[in-house]
Amino acid sequence: MGLDGTHGRQAAQAQRTSAVPPQRHLPFDLAAWAAEPRPETPPGIFRLGYRPQDETRTEQATVPPGPLLTRAALNLVVGWLVFIYGRALCLNLIAYAVDKFEIGSRIDLGQGRFQYVVPAGQRDLVALAVNVLMILLVVRYFGRMGRWTEVFRRYAAPLLARTVTQEASEGGIDAVGRTHSADPWFEVRAGAPEAVRRLEGEQLGDVDYARIRHAWDTVLADPDLLPAFAEQVEARGAAACAHPSGARDLPGRTGRHDLLTRQVRLGTAQNVVKNPLAHRSAGFALDPQLLGTSLLAVGPAGTGKTARLGRPVAEALCLQALAGTACAVVIGAADADLGPDTWYDVVIAPGDPRSPYGLDLYGAAADPDEAAARLADALLPDELAQRAETARTALQQVVGPYHAAHGRYPGVRELRALLGGDPDAWAVLRKALQAAGVLAVHEAELQHRERQHGRADDPGALLADRLALLDRPVFAGCFPGVPGGPAGGLPPFAMRALDHPLRVRVKLPERSHPEVARVLSRLVVAQFVQAASARTERSLFAGLVVDDASAAVDVHTVRGLQRMRGTNAGAVLLLRTLADLSEPLRAPLFGAVGCRMAFPGIAPWDGRLFSEAWGTHLVTETAVTHTPDTSGGLVRKAARGVRKALSGTTAQTESVTTRDVERHRWSPSDLAHALPSGHAVVSLTTVDGEQVPPLLVDLRG
Structure with missing residues (x-):
């Protein structure tokens, strides 16, 4: 629960986060x-x-003020005239009925003539009833046509509220705009x-x-x-x-x-x-209920993916970590705008001599075979993905025996020597296994690995060449083994720490060492997916933000994203284009994530996947057909001939056809060419399965 946290200085004065813009100069209320x-x-x-918005009010609010007030005034005038003349007509009809059917008191007019009238008290009641009835009829019909209720809601209600109560009509907000x-x-x-x-x-x-x-x-x-x-x-x-x-x-x-x-x-x-x-x-x-299904955002550079999505989500996860409800892992280039280093507890910057932490290449995994498999997948380039299975086996045949002999995982240089077939390294490993009494258990693996040395298709040599990217002086100390390994190097960060509200920033050296950045991106994402699913304490939401996920996504990552929905964890993956992924990965990735976001300027082939994922819906389509008018007799035809001679146009008839048809919610062309700058289209799915169709969102401001 964090009841034993250490003392610290009070942070900068909090800003108010409410429905109104934050007042930076005021204390937090x-x-x-x-x-x-x-x-x-x-x-x-x-x-x-x-x-919440009322549907009727929303539709009525689409009427501009000018036509709305004009229509209301016209209906008021007509309604008043109807009331005046209708009232008089009704009273005359009542008087006629009283006299005709001899109702009420009889008055002798002389010469045998009589007139029947209603007594004064009853006459007043009848007049009142007629007035009320006419008012109700006028308000009922002319008020609806003139939208008097909408006029009252728009203009009269706020004025009365401010005049009488000094409060806004919606309630709950006082004169200074606070609740x-x-x-x-x-x-x-x-x-x-x-x-x-x-x-x-x-x-x-x-x-x-x-x-x-x-x-x-x-x-x-x-x-x-x-x-x-x-x-x-x-x-x-x-x-x-x-x-x-x-x-x-x-x-x-x-x-x-x-x-x-x-x-x-x-x-x-x-x-x-x-x-x-x-x-x-x-x-x-966005919130953890949505991020728990993971989000894929696609858009070219400069469309605001990092500034308007990656940074705010990273900031939210870091704030939730300070509140004790989340842990955050944020991956991106060293110069990516994902917040200052002061936002994070652990900053890993391979290749930067100022980096305070290193990275555990094995993620502190308890199973050596699983740790070796993830490292092998990260080391292989995309063009050699077909050799992934043999590469995993080769690395497992080295990491497993080494862990059994030394009780720890090998460092980069030790692993490179063993995979490359260095005789001295193998002799030391055999001696350590024999001293630990487990040589017989791993003898078959060692023999198989030794037989592969020197062959043209040896995956160990390939892995050793890839490890050479990490075994360079600029990365000295950045990739130590687990605690208990060789002395020196930076303190390693391992993904098993996702059980704690940590804030982790991984800065990738994309400019100076792009291939190393690709390897580390894939490795960290794979470790996160593995650790998030293996957690026993899942009360914390584990959030991952990857600024450029083109190198981080593989088959295992896609499968891991699907498993994370039930583990209170999720990822935000930003891509410039889906073309950066191999063709077999694109459709499975779309199916693995629950939230999808398209930014302006995406390629039409990227838009096609979004359009297919979002499906179709029924829309009402109106078709208007114009045909020459040939109806009528000789007179009408002569009149049309004179009109054509004078105006140069042919009289036509208009035919209107309305039908329901299926259309894409967002077509690839709309996504590629019609999205305005600073906007995005996003569909949402919660971990409970509730879905929201694609929304057009303005991300500016």
């Missing part, structure tokens, strides 16, 4: 932020401050009142609140932790239950986050017909 409405919404909608205060510690107050009193005397940010609330949820699950929680909060206040790094916020954070719902807002769904009604004009956001 915790009570107002916690009281913001967060209604249940369909997936992908930013819940903070969201208010009414509420007690953010209502649930904690009953169980730990002293702790709440300490918290009320300090300035908390959204990360502090989310972190302490997460700790309280852990206390509710295990009441025995209540004394430790109360003692921690009373002693440290807002810094209680802090992340092991002591950090309480991210410096320079720029995204719009809601840590209570664990959402990060990326943009706004556009108000277009293709978008579902509930999403139109609503904030677009």
Whole structure:
């Protein structure tokens, strides 16, 4: 739960994350932020401050103000005239009926004539009933045609609300644009009142609140932790239950986050017909429920994949890690804008002498065969993928015996020597196996591997050549073995740490050593997929962000993405084009991820896969046909002839045909050429299987 976290300096003052733009110069208003409405919404909608839209109102709001007011005024005038003349007509008809059927009091007019009238009191009641009936009829028919309710909602209701109550018509927001205060510690107050009193005397940010609330949820699950929680909060206040790094916020954070719902807002769904009604004009956001199915984003360089998707998601995962609800692994080039190093606990930068951490090539895997298989897949180039099985076997025949003899995995140089058939290295390995008493167990593997040495098709020689990329002075100490191995080198990071709320940044040397970057990208992604599925503690969401996943995706990664849906883990993979992947991988990758995102300028062949994945839907298609008018007799034909002579046009008839047809939700041509800059089309799927059709989203701002 993190109740024993170390003290740390208070982070920079938190910014308000709400439905209104953040006020950087104001202190964080915790009570107002916690009281913001967060209604249940369909997936992908930013819940903070969201208010559901009424379908009828939305359709009516499409009418421009000018025609709306003009139509309302005309119907009001006509309705008033109908009321005046209709009322008089009704009263005359009633008077005629009274006299005709001799109803009411009789008045003698003399000379044998009589008139029947209704008494004064009854006459007033009849007039009132006629007035009410006429008003109801006028409002019912002319009010509907003139859309008086829409005029009232648009113009009169806000004016009355401001005049009478000094509040917005939607409610919940006061004159300065903030929600009414509420007690953010209502649930904690009953169980730990002293702790709440300490918290009320300090300035908390959204990360502090989310972190302490997460700790309280852990206390509710295990009441025995209540004394430790109360003692921690009373002693440290807002810094209680802090992340092991002591950090309480991210410096320079720029995204719009809601840590209570664990959402990060990326943009706004556009108000277009293709978008579902509930999403139109609503904030677009991602959360672990969506990221748990993994997201594939495709778009050329410069379309905003990193700045508008990769960085905000990485920032959200790092904030959630500080709150104790997630762990983050972010992979990208050293110069990729994925946040400063101060956002991360572990920064691995092979080839950079300032790198504080190295990388465990085996990911601290407990099974030597599995660790060797993942390393072999990462080392092989794409063009030699057909030799993957023999390469895995060759590496397993070396790593397994070495681990049995020494109790650790071999380093890069040791592994290269054994795969290359160095006699001295093999002699040392045999001696160590004999000393450990396991030589007989691995003798068959050693003999088979030794027989392969020197052959033209020896996969060991190929792997040794690939390892030579890592066995260079610039990478000295970057790839040590597991603890207990040779002294020296940087402290290694292993993927078994995904059980803790760590923030990891892997900087790849794409400019100086592109092939090494490809190997490391594939290796780290494979280790993440393997470790995420093998975790026993799955309360933390394990998030992976890969800035350029073209080299990181292979068959095992695709299979691993499918397994991660049930392990509270997910990946965000950014690609420039699907052409960077081999043809057999493209369709399986589309099927493995639940969320797909297309950026402007993608190639038509990339758009075809998106279009096929999103399928078709029924649309109403209207066809208008014009044909020459030949109807009528001699007079009409003569008139049409004169018209043609005078205007030069032929009279035509118009035929309109309406039918329902299937069309692609987004065609490859639309995705390739019609998407505006700064936008994207994204489809979503939650880990529960709920789906959202493709949305056009504005990612700017």
